[in-house]
Amino acid sequence: MQFCGFSLRNNLFVAPMAGVTDRPFRQLCKRLGAALAVSEMVTSNSLLYGSAKTIRRANHAGEAAPISVQIAGADPLMLAQAARYNVENGAQIIDINMGCPAKKVCNVMAGSALMQDEALVARILESVVAAVPETPVTLKIRTGWNREHKNALAIARIAENAGIRALAIHGRTRADQYTGEAEYVTIAEVKAAVRIPVIANGDITTPEKAKAVLDLTHADGVMIGRAAQGRPWLFREIEHFLLTGEKLPPARVTEIHAILLTHLQDLYAFYGVDTGVKIARKHIAWYTRGLAGSAAFRKMMNALPSIALQQQAVDDFFLRLAQRSERLEYADMPDTQADAHSLEALAA
Ligand SMILES: Cc1cc2nc3c(=O)[nH]c(=O)nc-3n(C[C@H](O)[C@H](O)[C@H](O)COP(=O)(O)O)c2cc1C
Numbered sequence: 001m002q003f004c005g006f007s008l009r010n011n012l013f014v015a016p017m018a019g020v021t022d023r024p025f026r027q028l029c030k031r032l033g034a035a036l037a038v039s040e041m042v043t044s045n046s047l048l049y050g051s052a053k054t055i056r057r058a059n060h061a062g063e064a065a066p067i068s069v070q071i072a073g074a075d076p077l078m079l080a081q082a083a084r085y086n087v088e089n090g091a092q093i094i095d096i097n098m099g100c101p102a103k104k105v106c107n108v109m110a111g112s113a114l115m116q117d118e119a120l121v122a123r124i125l126e127s128v129v130a131a132v133p134e135t136p137v138t139l140k141i142r143t144g145w146n147r148e149h150k151n152a153l154a155i156a157r158i159a160e161n162a163g164i165r166a167l168a169i170h171g172r173t174r175a176d177q178y179t180g181e182a183e184y185v186t187i188a189e190v191k192a193a194v195r196i197p198v199i200a201n202g203d204i205t206t207p208e209k210a211k212a213v214l215d216l217t218h219a220d221g222v223m224i225g226r227a228a229q230g231r232p233w234l235f236r237e238i239e240h241f242l243l244t245g246e247k248l249p250p251a252r253v254t255e256i257h258a259i260l261l262t263h264l265q266d267l268y269a270f271y272g273v274d275t276g277v278k279i280a281r282k283h284i285a286w287y288t289r290g291l292a293g294s295a296a297f298r299k300m301m302n303a304l305p306s307i308a309l310q311q312q313a314v315d316d317f318f319l320r321l322a323q324r325s326e327r328l329e330y331a332d333m334p335d336t337q338a339d340a341h342s343l344e345a346l347a348a
Contacts, residue, residue, distance in 0.1 A: 001035065001221060003197060004093050004136035004165045006066040008035035010242070011221030012210075012235050013168070013199055014228060016040060016070045016095065016140070022056075023063055024266035025283075028259070029228060030064050033235030035221075038068045038095050038140075056270070060090040068093035068138070072100065072111060076123045080131035087132050094132055096124065098155070099140040099170050099201075113174065115155055116145045125162035136165040140201075143186040146175035156190045156198075164196060168223050171202035188217040199223045207241030214242075230286025233259070250327040257318035260287050261311065268307055277310055284314060290330035291321060 001011045014021060014029045014037035026037035040057050060067045069091035071082040083094045098121065100111035114121055129137050139159050144150030156167055169190060171182030182202025191198040200213050201223035210222045228234050233251055240248045263283060268276035281302050288294040294317075301313045321328075 003036065003221075004066065004138065006036075006092075008066075009033075010035045010239050011199075011214075012238055013201075013221055013223040014038065014235075015168075015201055015223045015225030016097070017225050017229075018100075020225075020229060022267075022270065022279075023059060023061075024263060024270050025232070027063060027266070028263055029232045029235055032233045032259075033237075033239045034224075034228075034232075036066060036068055036093075038070050040070065058086060058089040063090075066092045068095050070095040070097050070140070071128075072097035074114060074120070074124075076120075076127035079124055080127045083128045083132045083135070083137070087135050091135065093136050093138060094128065095138045095140055095168075096128060096164075097140055099142050099168070111174075113145075115141060115151060115174065116149075118151065118154060118158060121155055122158045122162060125159055125164055129163040137163070138166040138168065139164045140168040140170070142170045142172055142174050142176075143183070144173045146173050149173075150186055152186050152190050153193055156194045156196075160194050160196050166197040166199065166220075167194070168199040168201050171200070184213055184217050187219060191218050191220075197221065201225070207238045207247060210238045211242060230283060230289055232263075250329065252327055253318060253322040253325065256287065256328060257314070257322070260284070260314060260318070264307075264311065264314070273307060277305065277307060280310060284310070288317065291328065292324060292331055293317070293320070 001008045010033070012034050014026060014034045016038035018040045021037060021040050026039065029037050058069070067090055069086040071079055071086065071094060073079045073082060079096070086094060097111055098114045114124070125139065141152055141155055143152045150173060152169055159167055167190070169187045171184050171187055172178070172180070184200060187198065187200045197220035198217070199221045200217045200219035204210050204213055204222050204224050205227040213219070213222055224234065233256070237248050240246065264280050267280045267283070270276070271279055284301055285298045288297060297313070297317050301310065304310050304313055
């Protein structure tokens with residue numbers, strides 16, 4: 001797929017997730033089939049303080065192109081400054097966050113709250129596009145402010161006129177937060193109305209769902225967030241299904257064990273030992289979710305204080321799992337069940 005002047009291997013995008021899509025996770029998703037991974041957002045006012053977190057978020061050393069960095073804020077000039085800062089630090093695409101309902105963001109009238117004020121949206125987009133004329137700027141939105149005010153189409157037109165090069169749409173309104181199911185009809189309407197690429201996002205958890213959403217919306221690509229947590233190989237599963245119509249067999253336990261160990265090494269190196277061990281806990285929990293014996297394992301693992309003990313626990317868990325079966329077997333797959341319902345709803 002051609003996207004913002006880059007030739008991508010497919011049309012699968014990793015959704016920006018604060019606290020999740022750090023450099024180690026983005027690199028892993030790209031290695032396992034994602035074409036593009038948007039970084040965690042850098043809030044425009046945090047730049048003033050140069051916090052360790054902001055500096056780490058702007059570190060893209062060794063990351064495969066294209067490097068897309070998300071910025072968030074509500075002030076056109078500060079956002080322009082944030083865009084320039086990130087381009088100077090290696091961003092090849094700037095993504096503007098108007099999709100996040102988080103209180104921390106929305107209380108200062110940023111993220112998806114901005115969709116309420118279309119004039120301000122226009123000023124922000126124009127300001128950022130003008131600030132980084134050599135760099136493509138993309139936008140991430142929701143379907144609207146609430147179900148009575150779904151203005152994704154109006155925002156999409158404003159974006160296209162302002163020179164935004166692509167649009168990702170999460171199929172929920174800001175008021176929905178993460179409740180209910182994402183809807184894709186609004187995304188289809190926007191896709192039919194604009195010429196810039198549209199990426200569909202929300203509740204895509206399986207290869208079948210990715211295909212159904214692409215078929216329904218005619219979107220240029222799909223963006224996946226939560227379903228990729230602890231499952232970065234989901235991208236190659238979707239890629240294979242879209243290309244062949246066939247599903248890959250479940251991944252081998254030994255392979256996922258090796259992938260997780262490499263991921264942990266990257267986290268320890270990126271965050272340092274103390275923070276690395278803490279951040280690793282949530283990823284280990286996601287990788288093992290639904291696998292035999294995972295609840296007791298997670299409880300025990302969360303109390304382990306060092307790299308050596310953490311790695312040993314992971315080794316023990318996966319060696320035991322490998323004795324049970326060669327390939328991953330999920331005891332409960334809530335995502336798949338939810339998916340079956342939404343696929344039915346999509347077909348109705
Ligand atoms: C932990 C978490 C953090 C998120 N952080 C951001 C963010 O920083 N910027 C943003 O635009 N969206 C953020 N989102 C929203 C996701 O990008 C995505 O739109 C949403 O999760 C729906 O996609 P999914 O159903 O595939 O998870 C976040 C979501 C989660 C779960």
